[in-house]
Amino acid sequence: MHYMILFYEPEAVFTDRTKPEMATDYWGAWTSYVGALAESGVVVSGNALQAPHAATTVRLRDGERLVQDGPVAATKEQLGGYFIVDVPDLDTAIAWAARSPSARYGSTEIRPVLPPMAAPA
Amino acid sequence: MTSHPDAHGAPFADEAARAAERAARLSYGRLLAHLARAFRDVTAAEDALGDAFAAALRSWPRQGVPANPDGWLTAAARNRLIDLARSGAVRAEAASTLDLMARAGENGDGPPLADRRLGLLFVCAHPAIDPAARTPLMLQTVLGFDARRIAAAFLVAPAAMSQRLVRAKARIRDTGLRFDLPDAGAWPARADSVREAIFAAYGAGWDAAVLAGGGDRDGLTEEAIWLARVLVDGVPDDAEARGLLALMLFCEARSGARRTPEGAYVPLAAQDPARWSRPMIVEAEEQLSVAARSRSPGRFQLEAAIQSAHVAARVTGRDLSAALVHLHEQLAAIAPTIGSVLGLAAALGAAGRPSDGLALADGLPASRVADHQPFHAVRAHLLEALGRGLDAAEARARAAALADDPAVRAFLTRTP
Numbered sequence: 001m002h003y004m005i006l007f008y009e010p011e012a013v014f015t016d017r018t019k020p021e022m023a024t025d026y027w028g029a030w031t032s033y034v035g036a037l038a039e040s041g042v043v044v045s046g047n048a049l050q051a052p053h054a055a056t057t058v059r060l061r062d063g064e065r066l067v068q069d070g071p072v073a074a075t076k077e078q079l080g081g082y083f084i085v086d087v088p089d090l091d092t093a094i095a096w097a098a099r100s101p102s103a104r105y106g107s108t109e110i111r112p113v114l115p116p117m118a119a120p121a
Numbered sequence: 122m123t124s125h126p127d128a129h130g131a132p133f134a135d136e137a138a139r140a141a142e143r144a145a146r147l148s149y150g151r152l153l154a155h156l157a158r159a160f161r162d163v164t165a166a167e168d169a170l171g172d173a174f175a176a177a178l179r180s181w182p183r184q185g186v187p188a189n190p191d192g193w194l195t196a197a198a199r200n201r202l203i204d205l206a207r208s209g210a211v212r213a214e215a216a217s218t219l220d221l222m223a224r225a226g227e228n229g230d231g232p233p234l235a236d237r238r239l240g241l242l243f244v245c246a247h248p249a250i251d252p253a254a255r256t257p258l259m260l261q262t263v264l265g266f267d268a269r270r271i272a273a274a275f276l277v278a279p280a281a282m283s284q285r286l287v288r289a290k291a292r293i294r295d296t297g298l299r300f301d302l303p304d305a306g307a308w309p310a311r312a313d314s315v316r317e318a319i320f321a322a323y324g325a326g327w328d329a330a331v332l333a334g335g336g337d338r339d340g341l342t343e344e345a346i347w348l349a350r351v352l353v354d355g356v357p358d359d360a361e362a363r364g365l366l367a368l369m370l371f372c373e374a375r376s377g378a379r380r381t382p383e384g385a386y387v388p389l390a391a392q393d394p395a396r397w398s399r400p401m402i403v404e405a406e407e408q409l410s411v412a413a414r415s416r417s418p419g420r421f422q423l424e425a426a427i428q429s430a431h432v433a434a435r436v437t438g439r440d441l442s443a444a445l446v447h448l449h450e451q452l453a454a455i456a457p458t459i460g461s462v463l464g465l466a467a468a469l470g471a472a473g474r475p476s477d478g479l480a481l482a483d484g485l486p487a488s489r490v491a492d493h494q495p496f497h498a499v500r501a502h503l504l505e506a507l508g509r510g511l512d513a514a515e516a517r518a519r520a521a522a523l524a525d526d527p528a529v530r531a532f533l534t535r536t537p
Binding site: 001003089091092094095 | 295307
């Protein structure tokens with residue numbers, strides 16, 4: 001079964017992670033996590049994302065295109081990256097989510113992926 | 122399965138109907154656990170077995186329980202099962218289970234199905250399931266209770282309970298929960314929530330019995346004990362599971378002595394031990410001593426040990442109040458709840474230390490205990506022991522006003 005694991009990180013982390021003193025703690029933790037995931041062979045795809053200040057939100061209202069700088073909602077924690085994993089059950093996905101660095105200082109969410117839609121006949 | 126001695130001393134209105142219902146539920150739970158695991162979908166499994174179970178409940182009380190109840194139910198459910206398999210509504214793994222079950226239904230001598238109910242218990246109490254749905258889900262899937270009956274036991278509107286159960290089952294299907302037992306690392310926390318959910322079933326049965334004015338009308342306390350047996354059989358080295366089973370057996374053993382024939386409340390100290398169920402007490406003591414061997418005490422073992430000491434004190438006439446204080450102290454240390462602190466306060470009172478007990482009770486956060494009936498009942502007792510008659514009367518009046526059980530209310534408002 002495919003699950004998306006979403007890593008939510010506090011706003012401050014996005015600004016602090018560029019500081020040199022964060023190199024070992026932050027990037028080290030993520031590097032070993034991503035390495036372990038890759039080695040286990042469960043990864044379908046995944047990416048880290050640039051900070052939320054680089055986000056652009058687009059809405060179409062009454063035919064008008066509304067483009068807004070920033071993420072959909074200004075929340076304390078923002079999406080910092082994701083993986084799609086192929087594991088047998090939720091329990092295994094929970095185990096991987098629990099190992100993620102963001103589970104310690106932010107939140108990690110798991111969403112089952114919908115099976116692909118049938119092609120139109 | 123172990124037999125259930127009748128704790129209540131009163132004959133059941135319809136023994137045959139109860140036996141049939143129990144056998145049907147036993148089979149139902151076993152088959153459902155298999156199908157749910159194979160389908161990884163509780164709703165589909167219920168769909169497959171629902172009509173067959175209803176037919177069993179209609180026919181078994183009249184015609185007797187068949188020799189091979191699993192086979193009977195599977196045969197009755199057969200067409201529905203075949204439909205489900207054909208339509209692709211069930212997963213590939215389900216096919217072999219369906220084969221196995223159908224064979225058992227044909228001649229009654231197919232290979233016995235492994236017991237998967239324990240796995241189902243763990244699914245029902247999964248951390249990804251709403252805590253409020255866990256116990257109802259166990260009752261419905263493992264025991265085959267209908268939503269209406271579960272709702273009554275939990276004092277919730279039937280529609281609300283159905284919705285809660287439907288939502289929980291949708292989550293099991295959509296999130297892909299594992300139906301096998303948890304890994305060693307996840308075991309302690311997961312076993313904890315299974316035991317909690319079973320104990321909540323007992324508590325709900327207890328409350329329902331209280332409101333019904335005595336007897337366990339819903340049979341829920343008995344069913345909770347049965348679930349604990351499933352847990353103990355499946356995980357024999359789980360000391361806390363045995364502690365839980367022992368605790369419920371001790372409580373159940375005294376259920377017949379808790380009322381006079383006229384329905385008046387009888388406190389423990391005034392109960393007639395001759396009206397306690399001896400086989401249940403013996404079994405409880407056995408479970409507790411097996412648990413003690415693993416030297417891993419926990420909340421349920423301590424609570425059971427407290428019950429054991431109460432029984433011993435009444436039966437032998439010895440003063441065990443100091444030992445009881447010690448047990449209550451340990452319990453309050455590992456599980457510091459309002460209930461365990463009040464238990465310790467009462468034990469201190471019984472051990473001739475009512476002022477210590479009162480100080481402890483009065484140290485509880487006022488906002489949490491203002492409407493808590495046992496708080497006022499324990500205080501009344503302690504104040505009385507301290508000779509503060511007026512304060513005691515006031516606390517007793519408050520406890521009486523907060524009591525759900527009319528018999529307890531009558532007991533508290535009697536003239537001493």
